[in-house]
Amino acid sequence: MGLFTGKKGLVLGIANDHSIAWAITQQLHAEGAQMGFTHLPDKDPARPRMEGRLRKLVEPLGTKLITPCDVQKDEDVDRVFAMAKETYGSLDFVLHSIAYAPIDDLKGPVWNVSRSGFAQSMEISVYSLISVAKRAKDLLAPGGSLLTLTYLGGEKVIPGYNIMGICKAALESSVTYLAHELGPLGFRVNGLSAGPLKTLSSSAVGDFDVMLKLYEVMAPLRRNITPEEVGKTGMYLLSDLASGVTGEVLHVDCGYHIMGAPPGDAKL
Ligand code: 0WD
Secondary structure, eight states: OOTTTTOEEEEEOOOSTTOHHHHHHHHHHHTTOEEEEEEOOOSSTTSOHHHHHHHHHHGGGTOSOEEEOOTTOHHHHHHHHHHHHHHHSSEEEEEEOOOOOOHHHHTSOGGGOOHHHHHHHHIIIIIHHHHHHHHHTTTEEEEEEEEEEEOGGGTSOOTTTHHHHHHHHHHHHHHHHHHHHHGGGTOEEEEEEEOOOOOTTGGGSTTHHHHHHHHHHHSTTSSOOOHHHHHHHHHHHHSGGGTTOOSOEEEESTTGGGOSSOOTTOOO
């Protein structure tokens, strides 16, 4: 019997097989979870690329729910949760793995971010968690939990991360307030702060390859994390193994975040 045998969840944010949400999904599936999935609506319905990529990955898992969702639209989020209720009755977990900033705003400098770019980045990358929590709290079964993905750029300045760092700071704060509010209902809310992984989103972040090299030099484990490691910890945080953990941001970054200066063996 797996840790998720008989458990049902909703996963938002698989864009392709490099997505962090896919790494976590694979671990959840291995433990017996049943999951529904959302994808970004395709711009051209005649060429459903987002849907196609997601279907190819998750249909072999025997999913009963694949549907589009643009988190900027309340009606989309309402429909997704209504469909989840119809399909599964209740949910044991929701995985939120969504972020976006317009590329011109992401490039920085931060002082030059547009009013509309700031609002859109915050709406998709932060408000979406709040909006998901609002619907999830009425559908979660006892012991239910939410998990979102964040990055060190929300705690410390990571050059190139720019507006997304500001979004992650707000996202991590949202995790604590939501954990406080949903805790009395018996629900948990956590964040997983992943080290850099090559995905569709991260390819838009400046100096990404430099960051990967830096982690090899600076991190106590002297390497970068693997998608599987993020997957395993994501699964743990959503599982009953973490039943006493809420309002937490857990770093899965080979220890990089504890370092304040390069180690002695770093070649500078
Ligand atoms: O190094 C990394 N890749 C890290 C990522 C390190 C630490 C944290 N993260 C975070 C990201 O900030 C994000 O919150 O992990 C989360 C997932 O990111 P990812 O797996 O790196 O990226 P990706 O595979 O692109 O998935 C993010 C998805 C979108 O993909 P694209 O690239 O097509 O925008 O977020 C979804 C979409 O599927 N998304 C939306 N979903 C619904 N409505 C929306 C939207 N409006 N916008 C983006």
